[in-house]
Amino acid sequence: MRCRHCNHQLEKVLIDLGACPPSNAYLHSLTEREEHYPLRVLICENCWLVQTDISLFTLGYDELFTKDYPYFSSVSADWVNHAKKYVEKITERFGLDQDSLTIEVGSNDGYLLQFMKTPCYGIEPTMTGEKAKEKGVMSCSNFFTSAFAENALHFQGPADLMIANNVLAHVPNINDFVRGFSILLKSDGVATFEFPHLLHLIDGTQFDTIYHEHYSYLSLTAIMNIFKSQGLSVFDVEELETHGGSLRVYADKGLRPEESSVAKILEKEKDIDYTAFQAKADRVKNDFIGFLLRAKIEGKTVAGFGAAAKGNTLLNYSGVRSDLLPYVEDDTPAKQGKFLPGSRIIVRKEFADVPDYVVIFPWNHKAEIMAKLGHMKSKFVTFIPDLEIANSQGVYWYGGRH
Ligand code: JHZ
Numbered sequence: 576m577r578c579r580h581c582n583h584q585l586e587k588v589l590i591d592l593g594a595c596p597p598s599n600a601y602l603h604s605l606t607e608r609e610e611h612y613p614l615r616v617l618i619c620e621n622c623w624l625v626q627t628d629i630s631l632f633t634l635g636y637d638e639l640f641t642k643d644y645p646y647f648s649s650v651s652a653d654w655v656n657h658a659k660k661y662v663e664k665i666t667e668r669f670g671l672d673q674d675s676l677t678i679e680v681g682s683n684d685g686y687l688l689q690f691m692k693t694p695c696y697g698i699e700p701t702m703t704g705e706k707a708k709e710k711g712v713m714s715c716s717n718f719f720t721s722a723f724a725e726n727a728l729h730f731q732g733p734a735d736l737m738i739a740n741n742v743l744a745h746v747p748n749i750n751d752f753v754r755g756f757s758i759l760l761k762s763d764g765v766a767t768f769e770f771p772h773l774l775h776l777i778d779g780t781q782f783d784t785i786y787h788e789h790y791s792y793l794s795l796t797a798i799m800n801i802f803k804s805q806g807l808s809v810f811d812v813e814e815l816e817t818h819g820g821s822l823r824v825y826a827d828k829g830l831r832p833e834e835s836s837v838a839k840i841l842e843k844e845k846d847i848d849y850t851a852f853q854a855k856a857d858r859v860k861n862d863f864i865g866f867l868l869r870a871k872i873e874g875k876t877v878a879g880f881g882a883a884a885k886g887n888t889l890l891n892y893s894g895v896r897s898d899l900l901p902y903v904e905d906d907t908p909a910k911q912g913k914f915l916p917g918s919r920i921i922v923r924k925e926f927a928d929v930p931d932y933v934v935i936f937p938w939n940h941k942a943e944i945m946a947k948l949g950h951m952k953s954k955f956v957t958f959i960p961d962l963e964i965a966n967s968q969g970v971y972w973y974g975g976r977h
Contacts, residue, residue, distance in 0.1 A: 576617060576628055576629065576630040578619040578621065578622060578624055578626070579624065579626055579629075579747065579748070579749055579750075579790065579791075580619070580622050580624045580749060580750060580797070580800065580801050580804070581619065581621050581622040581624070581800070583619050583620070583621035583622065585617040585618070585619055585626075585628075586617075586620070587617060587618040587620055587849075588615060588616070588617055588618075589616040589617065589618050589625060589792075589849055589852055589853075590615070590616050590782055590785065590852050590853045590856060591613075591614075591615045591616075591853065592614040592615065592616075592782070592785060592856075592888065592891075592892045593613070593614065593891075593892060594611040594612060594613045594614065595611055595612070595614055595786075595887070595888070595891035595892070595916070595917045596609045596610060596611055596612070596891075596916040596917050597612070597634065597638075597639050597786070597787045597788060597916060598786035598787065598788060598884035598885075598887040598888060598916060599639070599644060599645060599646060599788060599884050599887075599916075600916045601645055601882075601910055601913040601914065601915065601916060601922070602913060602914040602915075602916060602919065603913060603914075604914070605914060605919060607914075609916060609917070611917070612631065612632035612633075612634060612787060613628070613631035613632065614627065614631075614785065614786065614787060614888075615627070615628040615631060616628065616785055616792065618849060619797075622797055622800045622801075623794060623796045623797045623800070624749075624791060624793075624797040624800075624801070625773055625791065625792040625793075625794070625797070626790060626791050626792070627785070627787060627789060627790050627791075629747065629790065632787060634787060636718070636745070636746070636747050636790075637700075637718070639745075639787060639788045640700055640701050640718075640745070640788075641701065642701060642702045643701075643702060643909070644701035644702065644703060645907060645909040645910050645913075646683070646703070646884065646907075647683065647684045647703055647706065647907055647909065648683040648684055648686035648687075648703075649683075649684050649685075649686045649706070650906055650907050651940050651943060652943060653940060653942070653943045654686065654817070654940075655686050657815075657817055658686050658687035658690065658740075659690045661687065661823075662687065662690040662691055663690075665736065665767065666691075666692070666693065669735070669736060669765055671693045671735065671736060672693060673693060673694065675693050675694065675735040675736065676694050676695070676731070676732065676733070676734045676735055676736075677691055677693060677694065677695035677696075677734065677735065677736040677737070677738065678695065678696060678697070678698065678727070678734045678736075678737050678738070678759065679695065679696075679697045679698070679737075679738040679739070679740075680697075680698050680719045680737065680738070680739040680742055680755075681698070681699060681719075681739055681740065681741070681742035681745070682697025682698060682699045682704065682707055682712065682714055683697075683699055683701075683703045683704070683706075683707070684703045684704070684706035684707050684710070685697065685706060685707030685708075685709075685710040685711075685712035685714065687738065687740070688707065688712040689707075689710045689711070689712055695712075695713070696712075696713040696714065696715065696731070697712055697713065697714045697715070698714070698715045698717055698719050698723070699714050699715070699716065700716060700717055700718045704716055715727075719742075719746075719752060719755055720748070720751055720752065720755055721751045721752075721754040721755045721758055723755060724754070724755035724756070724758040724759040725758060727759055728758055728759050733759060733760060733761040733764065734759050734760055734761060734764055735761055735763075735764050735765070736764065736765055736766070736767070737756050737759060737760055737764065737765075737766040737767075738766070738767055738768075739756075739766070739767075739768050739769075740768070740769040740770075741769060741770060741771070741818070742768075743768055743770050743791065743793060743798070744770055744771070744789040744790060744791045744792065744793060745788055745789065745790065746790060746791075747790050749790070749791060749801055750801065750804065750805060753801055753802060753804075753805040753807065754805045754806075756805075756807060756826075757805050757806040757807055757828070760807075760827070760828060762828055762830070763827070763828075763830055764827065764828070765825060765826070765827050766807065766825075766826045766827070767823055767824065767825050767826075768798070768823070768824045768826070769815065769817070769821050769822065769823045769824075770793045770798075770821060770822060770824075771784055771792075771793075771818040771819060771820065771821050772793070772794070772795075772814070772820050772821055772822045773792050773793055773794040773797075773844075773847065774794065774820070774843060774844060774847055775819050775820030775821075776792055776819075777847055777848065777849065777852055778820075778960075779819055779820065779959065779960045780852070780855040780856060780858075780859055780959060780960040780961075781819050781885075781959055781960070782852065782855075782856035782859070782888070782892075783885040783886070783888040783889045783892075783936075783959060784818070784819070784885050784888070785888055786884055786885070786887065786888050788884065793822075794844050794847070795809070795812060795822060795824065795837070795840045795841055795844060796841060796844050798824060799837075799841075802826055806828060807826040807827070807828065808826060808827065808828070808829045808833070809824050809825065809826050809833070809837055810825055810826065810827060810831040810832065810833050810834060810837070811824075811825040811831075811833075811834045811836055811837065812824050812825065812834075812836045812837055812840050813836065814840070817939070818939050819938070819939050819959075822840065855960075856892070859889075859958050859959060859960070859961075859962075860889070860892055860893045862958055862961075862962040862974060863889060863893050863895070863958050863962075864893050864894075864895065864899075866956065866958075866962060867895060867899040867900060868899070870931070870932060871898075871899055875931040875932060876928065876930040876931050876932070877899070877900055877901075877930055877931065877932045877933075877934060878900070878901065878902055878903065878904060878926055878927070878930040878932075878933055878934070879900055879902070879903035879904070879920070879933070879934045879935075879936055880903065880904050880905075880933050880934070880935050880936065880944060880948065881903070881904075881905060881935060881936045881937040881940065881944065882903045882905040882907070882910045882915060882922045882936070883936045883937040885936060885937065885939075886903070886915070886936025886937070887915055887916055887917060887918070889936065889958065889959075890915065890917065890918040890920070891916075891917040891918060895918055895920075896918055896919065896920070897918070897919065897920045897921070900918075900920055900934065901920070901921075902920060902921045902922070902923045902927065903915065903920055903921075903922050903923070903936070904922075904923050904924070904925060904926050905922050905923075905924075906924075910922045911923065911924045912924075926951075929951055929952055929953055930953050931953060931954065932953060932954050932955075932956050932964075933948065933951070933953045933954070933955050933956065934956045934957075934958075935955055935956065935957050938957040938958075938959050941955075941957055945965065945967070949967040950967070951967075953966075954966050961973065961974050961975045962974035963975075
């Protein structure tokens with residue numbers, strides 16, 4: 576396969592996770608058929624874009640982001656709060672007022688734009704956009720491309736601020752997507768992008784964030800190469816704790832001087848060590864299977880919490896099925912009553928009883944989930960980066976090796 580940014584021939588494999596169905600393709604019934612596609616990640620040694628090997632599957636992105644895409648950003652109160660703080664900060668920093676236009680790409684259910692007090696609209700191809708409309712957030716039901724940007728420029732005019740949170744990873748044609756920002760931004764406009772940082776994906780063995788829906792695993796180095804080729808330059812970057820360690824990148828059309836934050840992150844990225852990633856992921860997988868088997872042999876009950884896409888990667892790479900984990904509880908109505916892709920474990924609205932152990936799949940929301948479930952007598956287990964067992968008083972068993 577050739578690099579989706581620079582067309583360089585890709586040879587280096589970061590990780591091979593076998594084959595599984597798309598991670599958000601929840602099943603309506605156990606008799607439904609599903610396709611499994613190989614999931615392998617390659618590294619471009621020319622521009623450093625780390626990318627899913629799309630030569631191994633034939634899925635179009637419109638098959639991954641279907642109308643019934645079940646990820647609703649507002650289910651996590653912490654994430655909504657993060658969005659609220661961003662809106663306050665960005666409004667002040669760039670002096671947004673009633674004459675400023677903000678456009679969010681991948682605006683989902685309006686979790687962020689609901690806080691904007693200045694003119695704005697969202698672009699969201701999935702049905703989650705209907706929820707945004709219920710919140711009074713204007714939402715266009717489209718995929719964002721450079722052609723869309725040309726059209727939007729003509730009809731709605733250029734933007735002062737453009738936002739894309741956790742969207743860059745989801746686009747197959749990343750050059751065209753970024754070109755769209757270049758087209759639609761005012762000459763003094765600013766675009767901000769948040770994405771899980773490759774540095775932490777590798778350091779923190781976050782291999783479960785790899786799924787077909789994510790075409791790219793991003794570093795500042797790769798992003799700056801892509802942006803430069805499409806007429807955007809990065810002038811500031813912040814490290815965030817969200818999603819296990821993310822970056823928020825600020826870009827414009829070259830007007831603002833580059834802040835020292837940029838060189839600092841680029842320097843850190845020089846130390847990324849790709850070599851032991853597969854072995855570290857395999858240790859997590861072995862711990863996961865070992866834990867579930869031990870619990871089963873000891874007659875303990877186990878349930879999952881959070882039918883996250885990342886949970887499906889862990890479950891499918893580990894080959895775990897409902898004999899070892901009978902159900903997963905999730906607060907998202909669109910997932911409840913359905914079956915997880917691949918493992919075919921049922922998603923429930925409520926816990927059937929008080930399990931001895933609750934496996935938290937979205938470890939990125941662990942604090943929020945523990946606060947919510949802390950009244951339960953269960954023990955809470957996470958596997959990334961290491962097996963950790965906690966009760967409401969805190970961690971009492973840690974299998975740290977990293
Ligand atoms: P969560 C997401 O991945 C979505 P996922 C996306 N694919 C992306 O790119 C990455 O983040 C970065 C449930 N839950 O956020 C909701 C509760 O039920 O880790 C979700 O199903 N109650 C765009 O899918 C899941 O857990 C709660 O109180 O891995 C969380 O999934 C909380 C906090 C969560 O996303």
